[in-house]
Amino acid sequence: MSARVGVVTFPGSLDDRDAARAVYLAGGEPVALWHDDAQIHGVDAVFLPGGFSYGDALRCGAIARFSQVMDTVKAAAAQGMPVLGVCNGFQVLCESHLLPGALVRNAHLRYRNRPARLRVETTRTAWTNAFAPEAEIVLPAKHGEGRYVADEAVLDRLEGDGRVVFRYLDNPNGSMRDIAGVANEAGNVVGLMPHPEHAVEALTGPSTDGLGIVASVLAHLSEGASR
Amino acid sequence: MARVVVDVMLKSEILDPQGEAVLGALPRLGVTDVSSVRIGKRVEIEFDENARNVEEQSRVIADQLLANPVIESFAISIEGA
Numbered sequence: 166m167s168a169r170v171g172v173v174t175f176p177g178s179l180d181d182r183d184a185a186r187a188v189y190l191a192g193g194e195p196v197a198l199w200h201d202d203a204q205i206h207g208v209d210a211v212f213l214p215g216g217f218s219y220g221d222a223l224r225c226g227a228i229a230r231f232s233q234v235m236d237t238v239k240a241a242a243a244q245g246m247p248v249l250g251v252c253n254g255f256q257v258l259c260e261s262h263l264l265p266g267a268l269v270r271n272a273h274l275r276y277r278n279r280p281a282r283l284r285v286e287t288t289r290t291a292w293t294n295a296f297a298p299e300a301e302i303v304l305p306a307k308h309g310e311g312r313y314v315a316d317e318a319v320l321d322r323l324e325g326d327g328r329v330v331f332r333y334l335d336n337p338n339g340s341m342r343d344i345a346g347v348a349n350e351a352g353n354v355v356g357l358m359p360h361p362e363h364a365v366e367a368l369t370g371p372s373t374d375g376l377g378i379v380a381s382v383l384a385h386l387s388e389g390a391s392r
Numbered sequence: 393m394a395r396v397v398v399d400v401m402l403k404s405e406i407l408d409p410q411g412e413a414v415l416g417a418l419p420r421l422g423v424t425d426v427s428s429v430r431i432g433k434r435v436e437i438e439f440d441e442n443a444r445n446v447e448e449q450s451r452v453i454a455d456q457l458l459a460n461p462v463i464e465s466f467a468i469s470i471e472g473a
Contacts, residue, residue, distance in 0.1 A: 224460055231457075260460065267462040269402075274409045314406060314463060339407070 168386040170379070171198040171208035173238070173254075175229050179216035180251065180362055187362040188212065191379035200232040209386050210247040210291075211238050213254025215307075215360060225268060225310045226256030235261055247291035247382045248354045252308055255346070255356030264347055264356045265323065266315030271308070272339025278307035280371035281359045282334040283345050287327045290352040295381040302374035304359035306337055306345075311358040313340040313347070323347055331357050394439045394446040395471040400459045401432035433458075446470060 170188045172195055174181045185195035196208050200218075205211065219228035229235065235257070242248045242263055250258035258264045271277060280303050285296040296302070315323070320342055323329050331346035338358075346357025361375030402408050411429040418426050435458050439446050450468050459466040 223458070227457065227460070259462070265462075267460055269406065269463055270409055272407060272409050274413060316405075316462075 167192055167194045168209045168383050169194045169196050169207065170382065171196045171205050171211045173198045173200060173211065173213050173234055175200040175216070175218035175232060175253075175257075177217040177220055178214050178253070180214040180360065181216070183360075183362040183365075184212045184214040184251070187365045187375055188379055190365050191376045191383060193379060193383050198234055200229070200234050203233040203237050205234065205237050205241065210382050211241065211249070212362075213238075213248070213250040213257050214362065215252030215254060218253055218257065221253075221310075224256075224260065225253060226258075226260040229253075229257045230260040239263060242349070242354050245351060245353050247385060249292050249378065249382070250354075250356040251360055251362065252311070252358055255358055256310065258354060258356045263354050264349055265319050266313055266344075266347065268310050268358070269312050269314055270310050271312050271337075276307070276309040277311070277337045278305070279337070280304070281306035281337055281345065283331045283357075283359060284334060286329050286332050287348070287352075289327060290330055290348045290355050290381075291385040292348075292355040292378050292381050293330055295377050295384055300377075301334065302377070303364065303372040304357075304361055304375055305363045305371060306359040308338070308358055311338040311340065313344040313358075315341065320344075326350065328352075330355055331359070393441050394443060396437040396439065396446065396450045397469050397471065398435040398437065398450065398454045398458050399432060399467045399469075400435065400454070400464050401430060401466070402463060403465055404430075406463050432464075 188195040361378040364370035364375035415429040454466040
Protein backbone atom coordinates (compact mmCIF):
# COMPACT_ATOMS: atom_id res chain seq x y z
CA MET A 166 0.00 0.00 0.00
CA SER A 167 1.43 3.33 -0.95
CA ALA A 168 1.95 5.98 1.69
CA ARG A 169 -0.68 8.69 2.03
CA VAL A 170 0.71 12.20 1.85
CA GLY A 171 -1.68 14.99 2.81
CA VAL A 172 -1.48 18.25 0.87
CA VAL A 173 -3.05 21.20 2.68
CA THR A 174 -5.00 23.84 0.82
CA PHE A 175 -5.19 27.23 2.54
CA PRO A 176 -7.13 30.16 1.07
CA GLY A 177 -4.52 31.48 -1.36
CA SER A 178 -2.53 28.27 -1.81
CA LEU A 179 -1.29 27.96 -5.40
CA ASP A 180 0.89 24.89 -5.59
CA ASP A 181 -1.35 22.34 -3.93
CA ARG A 182 -2.24 20.66 -7.24
CA ASP A 183 1.40 20.41 -8.29
CA ALA A 184 2.30 19.06 -4.86
CA ALA A 185 -0.39 16.38 -5.13
CA ARG A 186 0.83 15.48 -8.61
CA ALA A 187 4.43 15.24 -7.39
CA VAL A 188 3.31 12.84 -4.66
CA TYR A 189 1.44 10.78 -7.22
CA LEU A 190 4.33 10.69 -9.72
CA ALA A 191 6.75 9.58 -7.01
CA GLY A 192 4.46 6.68 -6.12
CA GLY A 193 2.58 8.05 -3.12
CA GLU A 194 -1.11 8.64 -2.64
CA PRO A 195 -1.97 12.34 -2.36
CA VAL A 196 -4.76 13.24 0.06
CA ALA A 197 -6.35 16.69 -0.05
CA LEU A 198 -6.47 18.42 3.35
CA TRP A 199 -8.37 21.59 4.08
CA HIS A 200 -7.22 24.52 6.23
CA ASP A 201 -10.51 24.72 8.11
CA ASP A 202 -10.69 21.01 8.95
CA ALA A 203 -8.74 19.76 11.96
CA GLN A 204 -8.92 16.21 10.59
CA ILE A 205 -5.92 14.99 8.65
CA HIS A 206 -7.65 11.78 7.62
CA GLY A 207 -5.01 9.28 8.63
CA VAL A 208 -2.25 10.58 6.38
CA ASP A 209 1.33 9.41 6.93
CA ALA A 210 2.96 12.74 6.05
CA VAL A 211 1.92 16.33 5.32
CA PHE A 212 3.00 18.68 2.52
CA LEU A 213 2.34 22.41 3.05
CA PRO A 214 2.46 23.92 -0.44
CA GLY A 215 3.42 27.33 -1.73
CA GLY A 216 1.19 30.27 -2.53
CA PHE A 217 -0.07 33.27 -0.64
CA SER A 218 -2.09 31.88 2.25
CA TYR A 219 -4.59 34.44 3.53
CA GLY A 220 -3.18 36.90 1.04
CA ASP A 221 0.10 37.12 2.98
CA ALA A 222 -1.78 39.45 5.35
CA LEU A 223 0.40 40.80 8.15
CA ARG A 224 3.36 38.50 7.33
CA CYS A 225 3.67 35.49 5.06
CA GLY A 226 2.30 32.48 6.94
CA ALA A 227 1.28 34.47 10.02
CA ILE A 228 -2.46 33.81 9.71
CA ALA A 229 -2.20 30.24 8.39
CA ARG A 230 -0.50 29.33 11.63
CA PHE A 231 -3.85 29.77 13.40
CA SER A 232 -5.82 27.54 11.03
CA GLN A 233 -7.61 24.44 12.29
CA VAL A 234 -5.45 22.06 10.33
CA MET A 235 -2.22 23.49 11.73
CA ASP A 236 -3.17 22.54 15.31
CA THR A 237 -3.33 18.93 14.17
CA VAL A 238 -0.22 19.18 11.99
CA LYS A 239 1.75 20.63 14.92
CA ALA A 240 0.66 17.81 17.21
CA ALA A 241 1.44 15.18 14.55
CA ALA A 242 4.86 16.72 13.86
CA ALA A 243 5.67 16.50 17.56
CA GLN A 244 4.91 12.76 17.33
CA GLY A 245 7.36 12.39 14.44
CA MET A 246 5.10 12.65 11.40
CA PRO A 247 7.06 13.95 8.40
CA VAL A 248 6.01 17.48 7.46
CA LEU A 249 7.37 19.41 4.49
CA GLY A 250 6.80 23.11 3.91
CA VAL A 251 7.68 24.60 0.55
CA CYS A 252 7.85 28.36 -0.03
CA ASN A 253 4.74 29.69 1.72
CA GLY A 254 4.60 26.32 3.49
CA PHE A 255 8.12 26.99 4.83
CA GLN A 256 6.96 30.41 6.00
CA VAL A 257 3.99 28.76 7.75
CA LEU A 258 6.33 26.30 9.52
CA CYS A 259 8.55 29.15 10.74
CA GLU A 260 5.57 31.20 11.90
CA SER A 261 4.22 28.10 13.68
CA HIS A 262 7.56 27.68 15.47
CA LEU A 263 7.98 24.21 14.02
CA LEU A 264 11.18 25.50 12.41
CA PRO A 265 13.54 28.22 13.67
CA GLY A 266 14.17 31.53 11.94
CA ALA A 267 12.02 33.60 9.62
CA LEU A 268 11.66 34.44 5.93
CA VAL A 269 11.70 38.12 5.08
CA ARG A 270 11.68 40.32 1.99
CA ASN A 271 14.38 39.49 -0.55
CA ALA A 272 17.38 41.76 -0.03
CA HIS A 273 17.04 43.22 -3.54
CA LEU A 274 13.25 43.70 -3.09
CA ARG A 275 12.50 41.91 -6.36
CA TYR A 276 10.35 38.87 -6.85
CA ARG A 277 12.71 36.22 -8.09
CA ASN A 278 11.58 33.35 -10.29
CA ARG A 279 14.20 31.15 -11.87
CA PRO A 280 15.72 27.74 -11.33
CA ALA A 281 17.88 27.61 -8.21
CA ARG A 282 20.91 25.38 -7.86
CA LEU A 283 21.07 23.82 -4.42
CA ARG A 284 23.31 21.49 -2.50
CA VAL A 285 21.64 18.87 -0.34
CA GLU A 286 23.60 19.40 2.88
CA THR A 287 22.20 16.49 4.83
CA THR A 288 20.53 13.24 3.87
CA ARG A 289 19.59 12.56 7.49
CA THR A 290 16.06 13.92 7.24
CA ALA A 291 12.76 12.29 6.38
CA TRP A 292 12.67 14.33 3.17
CA THR A 293 16.26 14.00 1.84
CA ASN A 294 17.40 10.44 2.61
CA ALA A 295 17.11 9.35 -1.04
CA PHE A 296 19.74 11.85 -2.26
CA ALA A 297 23.45 11.19 -2.55
CA PRO A 298 25.45 13.10 0.08
CA GLU A 299 26.11 16.68 -1.08
CA ALA A 300 24.06 16.12 -4.20
CA GLU A 301 23.61 19.23 -6.33
CA ILE A 302 20.06 19.67 -7.52
CA VAL A 303 18.02 22.24 -9.43
CA LEU A 304 14.57 23.34 -8.26
CA PRO A 305 12.55 26.37 -9.38
CA ALA A 306 12.51 29.26 -6.91
CA LYS A 307 9.73 31.87 -7.08
CA HIS A 308 9.32 34.18 -4.14
CA GLY A 309 9.50 37.76 -2.93
CA GLU A 310 9.97 36.90 0.75
CA GLY A 311 12.53 34.12 0.81
CA ARG A 312 15.47 35.59 2.63
CA TYR A 313 16.18 33.26 5.54
CA VAL A 314 17.17 35.04 8.74
CA ALA A 315 17.86 33.93 12.29
CA ASP A 316 20.20 35.19 14.96
CA GLU A 317 23.82 34.08 14.87
CA ALA A 318 23.46 31.67 17.78
CA VAL A 319 20.56 29.90 16.07
CA LEU A 320 22.46 29.74 12.76
CA ASP A 321 25.51 28.29 14.52
CA ARG A 322 23.36 25.68 16.21
CA LEU A 323 21.67 24.74 12.93
CA GLU A 324 25.05 24.33 11.25
CA GLY A 325 26.51 22.39 14.17
CA ASP A 326 23.56 20.02 14.37
CA GLY A 327 23.49 19.40 10.63
CA ARG A 328 20.07 20.98 10.30
CA VAL A 329 20.86 23.17 7.30
CA VAL A 330 19.25 20.88 4.72
CA PHE A 331 19.63 22.85 1.49
CA ARG A 332 22.06 25.62 0.58
CA TYR A 333 21.92 27.88 -2.47
CA LEU A 334 24.90 27.70 -4.81
CA ASP A 335 23.88 31.12 -6.20
CA ASN A 336 22.05 32.88 -3.39
CA PRO A 337 18.99 34.46 -5.06
CA ASN A 338 17.58 36.48 -2.16
CA GLY A 339 20.24 37.36 0.41
CA SER A 340 19.50 34.45 2.75
CA MET A 341 21.92 34.25 5.66
CA ARG A 342 24.66 31.69 5.04
CA ASP A 343 22.99 30.84 1.69
CA ILE A 344 20.39 28.78 3.55
CA ALA A 345 17.55 27.53 1.34
CA GLY A 346 16.06 24.97 3.73
CA VAL A 347 16.29 23.76 7.32
CA ALA A 348 15.03 20.90 9.48
CA ASN A 349 13.80 20.55 13.04
CA GLU A 350 15.86 18.66 15.58
CA ALA A 351 14.32 15.28 14.81
CA GLY A 352 14.63 15.73 11.04
CA ASN A 353 10.96 14.97 10.36
CA VAL A 354 10.01 18.61 9.68
CA VAL A 355 11.75 20.27 6.74
CA GLY A 356 11.12 23.62 5.05
CA LEU A 357 12.64 25.03 1.88
CA MET A 358 11.93 27.96 -0.42
CA PRO A 359 12.52 26.39 -3.88
CA HIS A 360 9.83 24.11 -5.25
CA PRO A 361 10.40 20.36 -5.56
CA GLU A 362 6.84 19.92 -6.83
CA HIS A 363 7.66 21.97 -9.95
CA ALA A 364 10.64 19.76 -10.79
CA VAL A 365 9.04 16.37 -11.35
CA GLU A 366 8.67 16.11 -15.14
CA ALA A 367 11.09 17.03 -17.93
CA LEU A 368 8.26 18.69 -19.87
CA THR A 369 7.55 21.37 -17.28
CA GLY A 370 10.51 21.56 -14.91
CA PRO A 371 14.22 22.37 -15.06
CA SER A 372 14.96 18.90 -13.65
CA THR A 373 13.20 15.97 -12.04
CA ASP A 374 15.15 16.41 -8.81
CA GLY A 375 11.97 17.19 -6.90
CA LEU A 376 10.94 13.55 -7.10
CA GLY A 377 13.80 12.76 -4.72
CA ILE A 378 12.09 14.74 -1.96
CA VAL A 379 8.91 12.69 -2.17
CA ALA A 380 10.86 9.45 -2.78
CA SER A 381 12.74 10.21 0.45
CA VAL A 382 9.62 10.48 2.56
CA LEU A 383 8.14 7.34 0.99
CA ALA A 384 11.37 5.48 1.82
CA HIS A 385 11.35 6.94 5.32
CA LEU A 386 7.76 5.79 5.85
CA SER A 387 8.25 2.27 4.49
CA GLU A 388 11.35 1.90 6.65
CA GLY A 389 9.26 2.89 9.65
CA ALA A 390 6.51 0.45 8.65
CA SER A 391 8.90 -2.50 8.31
CA ARG A 392 10.57 -1.86 11.64
CA MET B 393 -13.46 52.46 24.76
CA ALA B 394 -9.77 51.75 24.76
CA ARG B 395 -7.79 52.43 21.68
CA VAL B 396 -4.47 50.67 21.46
CA VAL B 397 -1.68 51.42 19.05
CA VAL B 398 0.97 48.80 18.41
CA ASP B 399 4.12 49.78 16.56
CA VAL B 400 5.99 46.89 15.02
CA MET B 401 9.57 47.40 13.83
CA LEU B 402 12.13 45.09 12.30
CA LYS B 403 14.90 44.52 14.82
CA SER B 404 17.90 46.73 14.22
CA GLU B 405 20.10 43.82 13.17
CA ILE B 406 17.67 42.76 10.43
CA LEU B 407 18.31 44.38 7.07
CA ASP B 408 15.36 46.54 5.97
CA PRO B 409 15.58 46.68 2.19
CA GLN B 410 12.44 48.84 1.96
CA GLY B 411 14.02 51.43 4.22
CA GLU B 412 17.20 51.23 2.15
CA ALA B 413 15.20 51.83 -1.02
CA VAL B 414 13.55 54.90 0.49
CA LEU B 415 16.92 56.15 1.71
CA GLY B 416 18.25 55.72 -1.81
CA ALA B 417 15.42 57.87 -3.21
CA LEU B 418 15.93 60.79 -0.84
CA PRO B 419 18.73 62.53 -2.80
CA ARG B 420 16.30 62.80 -5.70
CA LEU B 421 14.08 64.85 -3.37
CA GLY B 422 17.02 67.06 -2.65
CA VAL B 423 17.45 65.59 0.84
CA THR B 424 21.01 64.54 1.39
CA ASP B 425 21.51 64.63 5.15
CA VAL B 426 19.71 61.41 6.15
CA SER B 427 21.77 58.42 7.25
CA SER B 428 19.09 55.78 7.91
CA VAL B 429 15.44 54.97 7.17
CA ARG B 430 13.64 52.06 8.83
CA ILE B 431 10.08 51.08 7.94
CA GLY B 432 7.66 49.41 10.34
CA LYS B 433 3.94 48.88 10.86
CA ARG B 434 1.47 50.79 12.97
CA VAL B 435 -1.56 48.79 14.08
CA GLU B 436 -4.59 50.50 15.61
CA ILE B 437 -6.87 48.35 17.72
CA GLU B 438 -10.19 49.36 19.22
CA PHE B 439 -11.45 47.30 22.11
CA ASP B 440 -15.14 46.98 23.01
CA GLU B 441 -16.56 49.38 25.61
CA ASN B 442 -16.58 46.76 28.33
CA ALA B 443 -13.33 45.05 27.42
CA ARG B 444 -11.22 43.96 30.36
CA ASN B 445 -7.51 43.40 30.71
CA VAL B 446 -6.87 45.57 27.68
CA GLU B 447 -3.18 45.86 28.36
CA GLU B 448 -2.73 42.13 28.88
CA GLN B 449 -4.77 41.26 25.80
CA SER B 450 -2.89 43.82 23.73
CA ARG B 451 0.36 42.21 24.75
CA VAL B 452 -0.91 38.78 23.66
CA ILE B 453 -2.03 40.19 20.30
CA ALA B 454 1.25 41.98 19.71
CA ASP B 455 3.53 39.21 20.91
CA GLN B 456 1.77 36.24 19.34
CA LEU B 457 0.41 37.69 16.11
CA LEU B 458 1.32 41.26 15.17
CA ALA B 459 5.06 40.84 15.66
CA ASN B 460 7.27 37.87 14.91
CA PRO B 461 9.76 37.99 17.78
CA VAL B 462 12.41 36.35 15.61
CA ILE B 463 12.68 39.46 13.45
CA GLU B 464 10.53 42.18 14.99
CA SER B 465 10.04 44.13 18.19
CA PHE B 466 6.90 45.97 19.24
CA ALA B 467 5.76 48.83 21.42
CA ILE B 468 2.25 49.19 22.82
CA SER B 469 0.56 52.45 23.73
CA ILE B 470 -2.93 52.56 25.17
CA GLU B 471 -5.04 55.66 24.58
CA GLY B 472 -8.14 56.59 26.53
CA ALA B 473 -7.80 53.72 28.97
